[in-house]
Amino acid sequence: MRLNIQQTAALLGEKDNILILTHERPDGDTLGSAFALCRALQLSGKKARVMCQDKIPPSYSFLYSEIEMQDFEPEYIVAVDVADLKLLGSEFKEKYEGKINLCIDHHASNTDYAENLMLEDAAAAAEVVLQLVIAMGITPDRVIAEGVYTGLSTDTGCFRYSNTTSRTLRMAADMIDVGISVNKINQRMFETKTKSYAALERMALKTIKLYCDDRCAVMEISRKMYAKSGADESECHTLSSIPRQIEGVLVGVTIKETKSGTYSISVRTHEPIDASAICMKMGGGGHKRAAGCSLQGSLLSVRNTILEHVKQALDEVVNTLVEEPDYLS
């Protein structure tokens, strides 16, 4: 059942001992949104804590350093920014399947596995959480503002991507006015590369190859490259935005070899290509401009599978492309 902001605020008002779950391989939006909600619930006198199947990367530690990790038997379970149960991670999926009461999300591909507050036009789950927090009667403090700002900024590439709206920018402005150290957050999230990440990035850039008449760029990251650079998979989210940046490219693909030997695929597109549609054909999902999936097999077969789907998607729009008016060019 789909809920609106007011219904969800009223519902949460009746609950206590609330466990908040994030998706696996957590990013700034799932974490920022979850900790902001946790703080708001605690400020309204409830017990709440956040759990994630995977280790939270140290760069996000500021999000919870001032939040009490309360111990209690969960009576109500909320998933934040988790479009599909399997995105909890296999361990948490097994543990929490059928037990989640509420889902707060902004993914069109949401599978409605619980009562659902889903705002598809929100740039980030943090946009939904901020509206919810305000509807709960809580004035955002610095901790909430840092969580919300981190969610807004990380899910929009710091307000660059096409999901950014004037509302996103105004919400971010409001969070800055709460008194957060936005410069330190931006520096940490967008302007800092570890030496190992910088080394991995150099290696990854060398692998970029163009396909489909230079409309598709593919970048490949092997386990060997992680080992050689010393980089950690958790610090590599931002790599996925690189292939799409090459002029003329409409589909940027990043193929990452995982520890288990499968491949984790990120697809980023420019208008009018639908990344989510491409990834759904390979068992994944996401947003129109950014989506993902997992594939098994050899690197060659994985790459060919992806390119086949990308080619189909490009072929479907090729006529539109020629005719597309672009006042910028």
Added chain:
Amino acid sequence: MRLNIQQTAALLGEKDNILILTHERPDGDTLGSAFALCRALQLSGKKARVMCQDKIPPSYSFLYSEIEMQDFEPEYIVAVDVADLKLLGSEFKEKYEGKINLCIDHHASNTDYAENLMLEDAAAAAEVVLQLVIAMGITPDRVIAEGVYTGLSTDTGCFRYSNTTSRTLRMAADMIDVGISVNKINQRMFETKTKSYAALERMALKTIKLYCDDRCAVMEISRKMYAKSGADESECHTLSSIPRQIEGVLVGVTIKETKSGTYSISVRTHEPIDASAICMKMGGGGHKRAAGCSLQGSLLSVRNTILEHVKQALDEVVNTLVEEPDYLS
């Protein structure tokens, strides 16, 4: 003489046949601000046009594609985002020295070479221009909004840098609400690399070396690298942000060899290092976190000169650094 917004609006109200000058090697802020002001003047029934000593890079063509380039004998000359006469470029400096009536700027290092509307706390000249346009009684149309948004976003690294305030974000939100194609602008400004730029970036990344106990990173771009990659100097502004991004680095330096054989230096810093102070010692200037200068000599001597000044600046704050509280770490 320093003017405020209202005084400047009143002053411009009395003038006509207005020539607007940008700085040499024009960027998004000088161009966006200049064309937004030009459009506003034209909308208020005046004749106005924009001139720049250097060729305007094609990626900015959208800023003027709908503005009439009016022909007239200039009666009033305004420089926008030009902190120092020499930033007009040598040719324009010679032509316009002593003839500029008004300067609209946001650089603390401004040399007050004309009547001056200078707002030091503005993230971009575009912030000053937007306030001025509104004070002139003009409601921003799409052309003005695109100019202002381009200035705001390019001078803040798309709202990442420490100069970004909640006012910057709200102004950007207002411009989006005018109905600009913000996604196309962001894609063009931040998410598109030409193949030649991507090749140059790969080469430049390889040159990065760390100095001063890994607090300073230096990247070097030679004429050979331009030739080999096919990249144009005008598309390389964003390279300068790369060296500062390495974890632990407080001063990022980019040394670019120019056509005339001198070196153009960009310095980007993190708190508490003052980039402008470092560059002023070498005859340049700019902002606290981003500044520049030009140096002559061999690459080795240029690099040593810079490192000497960087080392001094780092030595001055080394005690502060140890004691600096940082709730993010």
